[in-house]
Amino acid sequence: MTGVVPVRFEGVYLAGINDGTFDLEVPARSATSVIGKATTGVDTLGAIALGLTTPKRGRALVFGAVISEMPRHEALAYRRKVGYLPAGDGLLQNLTLRDNVALPLRYGSEFSEHETDSRVALMLSLFGVEDVAELRPATATEEQRRRTALARALAFDPELVILEQFFDGLTPRAAAVLMDLALGGVSAEGSRRALLITGQYLPDRLKPRIEHTFRIAGGALSHDD
Amino acid sequence: MIAPIVGLGNGAVRAVAQLGAMARFLFGALSSYRWLPKPGRRVTFRILIKQVWFTALQAIPVVIILAAILSFLLISRAVQELGRLGATELIGRLMVIAIVGELGPLITALIVTGRSGTAISAELATNKVMGEISALEGMGIEPAQYLVLPRLGGAVISVFGLIIVFDLVSIVSGLVAASLNGMATARYFEIVMASLTFRDAWLTVAKGIVFGMIVGTVPSFHGLAVGHAATEVPVAASRGVVVSILAIFLASGLFVLVS
Numbered sequence: 001m002t003g004v005v006p007v008r009f010e011g012v013y014l015a016g017i018n019d020g021t022f023d024l025e026v027p028a029r030s031a032t033s034v035i036g037k038a039t040t041g042v043d044t045l046g047a048i049a050l051g052l053t054t055p056k057r058g059r060a061l062v063f064g065a066v067i068s069e070m071p072r073h074e075a076l077a078y079r080r081k082v083g084y085l086p087a088g089d090g091l092l093q094n095l096t097l098r099d100n101v102a103l104p105l106r107y108g109s110e111f112s113e114h115e116t117d118s119r120v121a122l123m124l125s126l127f128g129v130e131d132v133a134e135l136r137p138a139t140a141t142e143e144q145r146r147r148t149a150l151a152r153a154l155a156f157d158p159e160l161v162i163l164e165q166f167f168d169g170l171t172p173r174a175a176a177v178l179m180d181l182a183l184g185g186v187s188a189e190g191s192r193r194a195l196l197i198t199g200q201y202l203p204d205r206l207k208p209r210i211e212h213t214f215r216i217a218g219g220a221l222s223h224d225d
Numbered sequence: 226m227i228a229p230i231v232g233l234g235n236g237a238v239r240a241v242a243q244l245g246a247m248a249r250f251l252f253g254a255l256s257s258y259r260w261l262p263k264p265g266r267r268v269t270f271r272i273l274i275k276q277v278w279f280t281a282l283q284a285i286p287v288v289i290i291l292a293a294i295l296s297f298l299l300i301s302r303a304v305q306e307l308g309r310l311g312a313t314e315l316i317g318r319l320m321v322i323a324i325v326g327e328l329g330p331l332i333t334a335l336i337v338t339g340r341s342g343t344a345i346s347a348e349l350a351t352n353k354v355m356g357e358i359s360a361l362e363g364m365g366i367e368p369a370q371y372l373v374l375p376r377l378g379g380a381v382i383s384v385f386g387l388i389i390v391f392d393l394v395s396i397v398s399g400l401v402a403a404s405l406n407g408m409a410t411a412r413y414f415e416i417v418m419a420s421l422t423f424r425d426a427w428l429t430v431a432k433g434i435v436f437g438m439i440v441g442t443v444p445s446f447h448g449l450a451v452g453h454a455a456t457e458v459p460v461a462a463s464r465g466v467v468v469s470i471l472a473i474f475l476a477s478g479l480f481v482l483v484s
Contacts, residue, residue, distance in 0.1 A: 047363075052363060076362070077365055090359065090360025090361075090363070091357070093357070103366070104365070108366070
């Protein structure tokens with residue numbers, strides 16, 4: 001995947017843009033955010049990229065492939081290359097936090113049960129939720145749920161992570177910690193992963209860590225300098 | 226004048242459209258098994274086992290009680306009334322046709338619908354409302370494989386297994402009723418076994434599969450058909466159960482017609 005643009009939106013229709021469509025590229029090894037009001041359709045960008053929603057016009061390429069044009073079973077397998085965290089965390093309510101993190105590994109990897117358990121324990125520890133791992137999402141705090149959801153999204157150690165409205169309701173400190181975990185560490189070449197953050201709000205404390213910030217306002221997509 | 230006819234027509238069109246949508250839903254769920262990843266099969270199998278535990282094993286006491294009471298009452302009355310007419314050999318056909326063939330599958334399917342159909346509809350509707358379906362798809366997990374297939378398989382296994390339990394308990398309870406009313410055990414078994422045909426066994430198997438598929442499919446379909454409002458969850462649960470009950474009775478009628 002190295003060298004291929006993680007996400008590229010080509011002529012994609014979005015309600016909040018006056019001429020209807022926009023182009024946008026999410027470069028590798030960096031964090032990109034697209035901020036706008038809910039009515040602009042900014043919250044659909046992640047779903048469009050993953051082929052969960054088909055835009056009225058245009059297309060989105062993830063690592064050079066248009067997921068929405070793939071046969072369903074190929075699209076599902078391809079999505080495992082991306083860490084996706086939908087708005088509202090998307091944790092399964094009938095599973096414990098531990099089982100939520102384990103689910104994608106148990107379902108889509110060839111790891112043995114022991115390997116999966118070890119990896120899950122590591123992720124839970126890394127994300128600071130090992131003490132509450134046996135709780136169900138409904139009994140965990142919002143921050144614990146977000147931490148778990150992010151751990152689950154990163155279970156396959158993807159090169160690209162898409163976060164929808166991820167920072168809403170988090171303290172700036174918690175948001176900064178989770179942002180660092182999502183980026184997977186930073187080297188001279190940049191961060192280990194590409195990050196696409198969409199939503200209505202971005203904590204000030206995170207702004208310096210995000211290389212590219214786009215804003216949908218007044219009917220246009222603009223780059224924040 | 227014409228409005229009621231138009232209303233009926235529209236209702237019929239909606240019913241046929243929904244039947245078609247449910248058939249597509251069932252076919253989609255079944256065909257998704259072809260590309261279920263190997264590790265995913267283990268996960269799905271575990272859910273299926275849990276489903277059988279909740280749907281079948283936990284329902285066994287209810288099925289035993291209902292089968293025992295129903296069969297006891299029916300055979301007691303039948304032995305008394307048919308005995309007066311000198312036609313006690315008809316008890317065998319009554320047991321096989323009425324209880325084993327018709328009431329057993331019907332009551333079992335209704336019990337499973339009441340207990341598990343509601344749970345399936347409500348659970349899947351909650352999954353949808355909470356955004357868990359999109360999250361599953363985003364993780365590369367097909368909801369039909371993860372949510373629908375194990376419930377469908379669990380329902381078929383459970384309904385089929387519980388029908389067998391119902392029938393066995395009915396026969397034993399009928400034996401107790403017949404004995405208490407003066408019929409010899411050997412005579413009871415003789416007339417029941419003489420009445421049991423291969424066709425009856427085949428029909429019971431077929432009903433187990435068809436009713437199980439209804440109980441697995443209809444509540445799943447209605448559960449996943451909700452939008453994003455929490456208020457839709459109880460509506461979906463209720464609709465899933467009501468339509469399942471109707472479908473079970475209709476299917477039961479169709480079995481009578483074709484057999």
